[in-house]
Amino acid sequence: MRQLIAGNWKMNGLSEEAAAIVGPLRRGADGLACDLLVCPPFTQIFTVAHILVGSPVAVGGQDCHPNEKGAHTGDISAAMLRDAGASWVILGHSERRQDHHETDALIQAKTHAAVAAGLAPIVCVGETAAQRVAGDQNKVVGGQLAGSLPPGFSGVVAYEPVWAIGTGKTATEADVAAMHLFIRETLVMQLGQAGEGVRILYGGSVRPANAGSLLAVPHVGGALVGGASLKAEEFLGIAKAAKA
Ligand code: 13P
Numbered sequence: 719m720r721q722l723i724a725g726n727w728k729m730n731g732l733s734e735e736a737a738a739i740v741g742p743l744r745r746g747a748d749g750l751a752c753d754l755l756v757c758p759p760f761t762q763i764f765t766v767a768h769i770l771v772g773s774p775v776a777v778g779g780q781d782c783h784p785n786e787k788g789a790h791t792g793d794i795s796a797a798m799l800r801d802a803g804a805s806w807v808i809l810g811h812s813e814r815r816q817d818h819h820e821t822d823a824l825i826q827a828k829t830h831a832a833v834a835a836g837l838a839p840i841v842c843v844g845e846t847a848a849q850r851v852a853g854d855q856n857k858v859v860g861g862q863l864a865g866s867l868p869p870g871f872s873g874v875v876a877y878e879p880v881w882a883i884g885t886g887k888t889a890t891e892a893d894v895a896a897m898h899l900f901i902r903e904t905l906v907m908q909l910g911q912a913g914e915g916v917r918i919l920y921g922g923s924v925r926p927a928n929a930g931s932l933l934a935v936p937h938v939g940g941a942l943v944g945g946a947s948l949k950a951e952e953f954l955g956i957a958k959a960a961k962a
Pocket residue numbers: 726811878882883884885886921922923924942943944945946
């Protein structure tokens with residue numbers, strides 16, 4: 719399966735900045751061996767999707783509400799993301815688990831809503847530094863997978879150790895290999911044969927310089943990139959390191 723290189727812009731990207739990232743991506747995306755996805759903030763989805771019409775670069779949101787519609791001031795539904803031009807959505811990112819106290823049950827409901835609206839979900843999991851020091855990483859990630867993925871899940875899982883996000887610290891190749899194997903085994907236990915086909919992304923300080931070695935680790939199906947996705951050249955540099 720082709721690797722997926724996904725850019726999570728987080729709360730970055732005014733109109734001019736968005737166009738400055740996406741224009742070069744559009745020109746540089748042809749002939750890549752991987753799938754490419756950008757997830758701008760809500761306010762830029764429509765514009766970015768418009769710029770990327772006819773290109774192989776897909777567009778996604780960074781969150782959605784679990785309900786279809788209704789009295790939820792300030793929230794955005796999965797159907798609204800679709801309507802704006804998104805075909806993917808990131809769910810359960812650690813920053814949302816922390817900042818918005820999102821629980822596994824809520825993330826499962828959002829995942830269900832996303833799939834029902836025709837969006838492909840990327841469900842994020844990952845342990846904190848304290849949890850890893852305590853040796854609890856498998857317990858934490860296993861619990862997140864059990865709680866966040868609906869029965870019959872089809873989509874992508876992203877492993878993002880919280881301590882590697884935006885810190886410049888990446889997990890070692892051995893740690894990534896061990897965790898991705900654990901996630902694969904857990905997915906097969908939860909989903910049966912379908913668990914074999916789920917792409918498992920690594921996220922946390924991925925850069926062009928370390929992308930090649932991280933993307934070569936078994937069971938790494940791509941990368942979820944934060945900071946480096948805000949510069950087209952760096953994001954394309956990571957994409958070029960992806961395996962066919
Ligand atoms: P950085 O690549 O900036 O560490 O962010 C990773 C991330 O959180 C992507 O979702």
